[in-house]
Amino acid sequence: MIDLDKIEPSNFIEEEILEDLKNGRSKEVITRCPPEPSGYWHIGHCKAWIIDFETAIKFGGYTYLRMDDTNPSREQGEFADSYMADLAWLGYTPKKMIFASEAYFDKIYEIAEEMIKNGYAYVDELSQEDQLKMKGTLTSPGVNSPYRDRPWKESLDLFRRMKNGEFPDGSLTLRAKIDMAHPNILMRDPIMYKISRQHHYKTGDKWCIYPIYDFAHPMEDALEGVTYSLCDITFRVHRELYEWFIEKGWNKPFAPKQREFSTLNLENVLLGKRYLKQLVESKKVMGWDDPRFLTIVGMRRRGYTAQGVKDFIKSVGVVPSESTIPFSALEFHIRNDLNKIATRAMVVLDPLKVVITNYEGENEEISIDNNPNIENGGAHKASFGKTIYIEKEDFSDNPPPKYNRLTLNGIVRLKGAYIIRCNKAIYKENGEIDHLECEYIKESKSGNDTSGLKPKGTIHFVCEGDCFNITIRNFKNLTKAEYLWPSKALADGVSIDELLEPNSMQESTAIAENFLREAKTEDKFQFMRKGYYTLDKDTTENNYIFNFTIGLKDSFKVKG
């Protein structure tokens, strides 16, 4: 049993729940994660699901995964499995996976009949256009339908015949009898059931009438025993209707509560389903799991961690007010988590050959810590020898101020190995550097340094004979930085080609220490001094592909 006195509510919803629990309004916290199975989840959905699960967990309750599949024209069954996988990745296990259609259609229908008998609902014969005309406007009241006050027996008979398929699609509707002059337009006799002969992926052709969200959702919540139905702020105005249906349609001592929080708005991120779909279908990206997408599968392939995503969502907070989050806030949490878990490795992205002139014989073994931030994090073997490669940018024959790397006649430490001094740069005919000639300081071996030398910098390297070529997929933001709101830009008429950042994915080759051959798909690494990378699923034995996840912070600034 949870000790209520020990719970610290972290937002306004939790405060209310705690209060309910303490005064007996609620006995337990049961939430639901109700996707409409019609597309892939993205980081925006994550916020809602994380709140659903975390809220329940905090109070010792649980969460159902409920497919909100009341509209046969939109849903496809193929997504259900992907949702389970996405939740598993986020680290959540639903109490049960439920298909609303399968589990509740019969009961919701019975409730509708009861409501007709109690005078709370009627069958309307008005066309969709006429209903719209009589709805009124934001500032003027609506007009009652001529069928509004027909005897309940007549409505019940018509409703049953609707169900039996006696009327064409769209000809009749079941409407809630509330108030056509209500200031909240949603309360002006909203539709509860429509006639639609579309094939449903789950219930097949069993039904030709389908309940509308506003009626179906509160009934599903109630039937399921959900105590807190958490949703985004869009539904704030629906709350009044939700409560009306609970009162008139459910009317039992227990009643679920709907509470709302604001949606997640991330700058520079394209999330609209139709736009992503367009990019996938036109092959401008690799698929729904393209690492440039912030779909869950995309983030996963990019190398983001579930923990990082969760930390980010939690940092944003649960409030009812709209907010806009800069992308750097997400990056901070991803980097932060990766720093804790990623294995360090040495990879040279842009190689410059270095010959150690005073080194003779076989390569020798050196040791690289897997992660200096983890106590007893272990280490792996690498090599040092006659020929090595360093980054081109780690050498300069004309160094800017405060340059801590290798210079002509300067010294630098090779990570995990020796201090070297550069004696000579050999140039090609075109003036570019071809390779360097350096000497190593024998008594400066890592962990055993008696040289007394104090180089200002440490650089990474790989050793010939103990390395292999890998493919790097470099990513930039999918859309141009000047479009803070990509979806809005598209809606405003900006073309997709104008919006897209050119060459946001580019492949290159790099040289990696042999240790990386052991990498498995989705393993996460920090290529020291460069950034975080993860092994892509496209990897083959002869072609290791690493996706660039995110760079390290870099406070070195070259002036001028």
Added chain:
RNA sequence: UGGGGUGUCGCCAAGCGGUAAGGCACGAGACUUUGACUCUCGCAUGCGUAGGUUCGAAUCCUGCCACCCCAGCCA
């Protein structure tokens, strides 16, 4: 013009009548065999605005202003 929601640092966000937490970003410095990490310091006389109540107001009251959402047989 009706109804609902929201306004606290560049961006999030605590605050719930006792004198503005924290994080991101940014800047300065220390440390460092990753220019990472870590650490230290700086960063709102001010809480949309105008009044009022109070010994005391971001918090209570009143008026005004700004922004967002709502008229699918979508969710």
